[in-house]
Amino acid sequence: MLKKTFVIGFCAIATLNVNKAYAEVELVHQDKIFSDQDSLSLKTRGSMRLQALNFDQYNKTNESQKYRRDGYSAASRMYFDLDYKFNENTRIFAEYQNYFNLPKIFDWEGHYGKNDEDFTTIQAYGGIENSKYGTLKFGKMYSIYHDVVGVKTDLWDYDMLGQAPTWSPFSFFDGSLVSSKTLRYENKNKYVDLYAAYLFGDETSKNNMTYKLKSGGELAADIHLNKKLSLGVSYKHNEARLNDSINSHDLSQDLIASALYYFDGKWMLGAGVGWYKNLLPNNSALNQQTPVNLEQYLDTEAYGFEYYAGYRFNVQNHGIQSVQPYVMGDYIKYTHGDDFSRKDYGVGVAFRFNYGLGFDYERLYTHDNKSTPDLHLFRLRYQW
Template structure:
């Protein structure tokens, strides 16, 4: 796999993991009392987002040739959520969450708006758990990582972001758990002053990568009602196999982020350090016996920032306009000489009935000479 091919895939991961900072109104599908006794309740809700996006680079070269089809418009992170909640009593609930990424262009065979390797549907999360007001929440299944949910999401505020984060570049982001992971047991306890998180990742395999075990810890401190500060630590024991060669190693991710929102100003800043998580493509130039050992022998760090201001309009069908500035920086310190820096400006416009439009102008400097870019996105959120 070349660096170019991985970068194209990495951007797809980043685009698919973006969180909307806008309030989403859930659709209540079921809300029924007295299922088994006089005190219980069952609720099933849904929400989602359809997103049609176009990328227009200033020019096309070896770094972005494979993304030409995206000028036509493609589905970027369209998703559907289902959440089930069964209230046993005033303290205890059974919960379940399901999230699917969908690709309407691929489903409808909209020629020129997808590539063959795109998936029609991908299950992003599927978990079950218990929630207690007194003792916290315990969930098991396929879930987003504690690292992403607690720290990464605080700067995942624009539509072409997370490029400074580990999961964007990891070749195994859905097995090593930098983005999401199956077989994860996750606990969280929230209170007025801080939210505490812990997770254990059981053995999982997706050749050539095998996760033997993993641990995550995080804390999100509420400095005041507008400002929070989160820090997370992640560790994996893993192995990598190429041909008959196998290499055992450990992975580390340490990250922190600040998030501020007062109803008008929206700001996020974060940084992370990644060991044996990002790929070292020069390993493919080595003898086969050395590739497994060197492919993830790397260290890197990344930073991200975002600052926006929300103008509430609420007139003539226009709800709000939020201009913003944003950027990121990723740099290898071991294993490769790759770096990338983005800075840009954008605007998010929200209309009535869940309709929105986003525009971003991105200025990029990196070792692949990636051109500058315009990004356009139409969205419908429900």
């Protein structure tokens, strides 16, 4: 009951504090606490996303997702940002990001999966930033690959199907999407943003095996070709282990990816490609006896690419801020370890209204060797 009351109260506060345009909600702001230059602030922001997927047909590839046809929470999220500035050059900060599942919280039967959680912590980290020396962060956070490369094509709703995190069984631990114990350094200037990270050991269990990240490293650069166009490149390497109660198997994991992003206020264009070694699963290996299943499960290589092209019509009338039609697509292909490929392409349109409201529609066509059906996607969103 307490968690339900919290969510209701939080959403009410957010609704009361937003204006016609998207805005953060400032919960605390205090200047001159210990000196004439310092300040403390606590802000929140986020979005509620209710989505429905209407597949053209239901078969064994998507039978378990029928609840999504009637509407479900599509990664609704909220952020809390704590910031203490010593002066204009130096600050310490902390960020917390959480996915919340309203249908699960309110037990809206038929609108969530049986294994869904009420709340899922996505990021929880702190750090220090200096205008001269850069930024140092530690904690649970998105990977450098996601922040520098992945976001450049993460521009539509049913997306990221050409990226490793969508397919990786351990994306919240191997650092393809998130890692729980990351030490990260950033240094940004007018021409290029440089990133480096070290991933400390972590582990999780799935499919009757344990994945152990022994260590990992990431490097990336976001090159500003001009004010409207940027190029991101990223590399990551992990040393990991799979084991069951008797056997174990050591492996190395690698990811190399790059993406371009262009936005001039109207045209929004994104294109990216990546190569993934020992990150995507060979699910047929689960039928093998140990230790063969351990040796073959992540013994794979694959590549993927994604693209997006949209044009924003700024309306600013009758409560409509903008309308953005777009085309999009992706492709994933195993070159070793499994016989699987998938191609998606389609069209969509994104409406943005006053008061943080929005509506998206996508029509997606899929071709793969699992007979995955085409679908219609509908998403309602509210941002604060």
